[in-house]
Amino acid sequence: MPRHAAARRYLMCRPQFFTVAYAINPWMNPAKPVDVPLAVAQWEVLRDRYRAFGHTVEELDPHPSLPDMVFAANGATVVDGRVLGARFAHPERQAEAAAHAAWFRAHGFGEPVEPLHVNEGEGDFAVTRNWLLAGRGFRTSPLAHAQAQEVLGRPVIGLDLVDPRYYHLDTALAVLDDRSDEIMYYPDAFSPGSRAVLRRLFPDALIAGEQDAAVLGLNAVSDGARVFLPQAAQGLFGPLRERGFEPVGVDLGELLKGGGSVKCCTQELRG
Numbered sequence: 001m002p003r004h005a006a007a008r009r010y011l012m013c014r015p016q017f018f019t020v021a022y023a024i025n026p027w028m029n030p031a032k033p034v035d036v037p038l039a040v041a042q043w044e045v046l047r048d049r050y051r052a053f054g055h056t057v058e059e060l061d062p063h064p065s066l067p068d069m070v071f072a073a074n075g076a077t078v079v080d081g082r083v084l085g086a087r088f089a090h091p092e093r094q095a096e097a098a099a100h101a102a103w104f105r106a107h108g109f110g111e112p113v114e115p116l117h118v119n120e121g122e123g124d125f126a127v128t129r130n131w132l133l134a135g136r137g138f139r140t141s142p143l144a145h146a147q148a149q150e151v152l153g154r155p156v157i158g159l160d161l162v163d164p165r166y167y168h169l170d171t172a173l174a175v176l177d178d179r180s181d182e183i184m185y186y187p188d189a190f191s192p193g194s195r196a197v198l199r200r201l202f203p204d205a206l207i208a209g210e211q212d213a214a215v216l217g218l219n220a221v222s223d224g225a226r227v228f229l230p231q232a233a234q235g236l237f238g239p240l241r242e243r244g245f246e247p248v249g250v251d252l253g254e255l256l257k258g259g260g261s262v263k264c265c266t267q268e269l270r271g
């Protein structure tokens with residue numbers, strides 16, 4: 001099946017002040033040192049890959065007291081040019097929301113919609129052609145799902161996350177083609193009922209195994225033809241190629257210490 005890439009616009013934040021100063025997910029261990037120049041170099045490879053494939057990457061200025069700001073996907077959700085602001089679950093990250101809102105104001109998006117409940121942006125919201133897939137259980141409040149549906153204009157499918165290692169939806173599920181509702185996911189990260197929902201809506205989904213999930217292989221970004229994903233998720237490369245996608249492996253090993261990879265570093269600016 002031939003695949004067609006669409007030019008995308010992404011928002012990223014350089015990990016200049018990245019560190020693991022606190023632990024708000026099981027991947028984070030403040031006792032383990034972080035190599036910041038290596039984190040920056042790995043992040044630049046991802047940014048430059050996007051640009052080499054013709055995508056636009058905007059950069060949000062990092063802040064010295066916000067070490068998780070590199071995970072730009074969490075700062076807002078943008079669909080058809082409408083911006084739903086984020087509200088973080090943990091106090092350590094709360095100030096990131098205002099930095100994102102200021103960026104949107106300064107870049108012609110207007111005033112982001114004020115979040116009424118905790119929602120961690122694209123960490124828990126995934127946009128397919130027909131649906132807004134919405135994670136809950138660890139971070140985003142189920143109450144935020146209703147607001148997301150109202151603001152972003154797609155029917156929300158609530159999905160219950162049950163494994164603390166996969167605390168955001170984007171650690172367990174990735175959209176492969178947003179023009180045809182094609183996804184990949186790791187079933188064990190979801191409750192039995194949510195698994196049944198996913199099977200019903202996406203019977204042809206690519207199902208990931210434990211090894212690929214455990215290196216955050218599902219934390220991937222697709223432009224419709226290429227899938228940017230952690231290099232270590234080798235088990236996904238063959239199945240992606242069989243479906244006509246070109247896997248583009250990237251090593252973000254330093255950022256994995258914060259519990260994030262490719263998708264976490266990438267917020268998509270849609271429309």
Ligand code: ARG
Nearest residue numbers: 025071073123168258260264
């Ligand atoms: N340390 C960050 C946190 O726990 C990682 C966020 C990863 N971002 C994501 N979109 N999954 O909040």
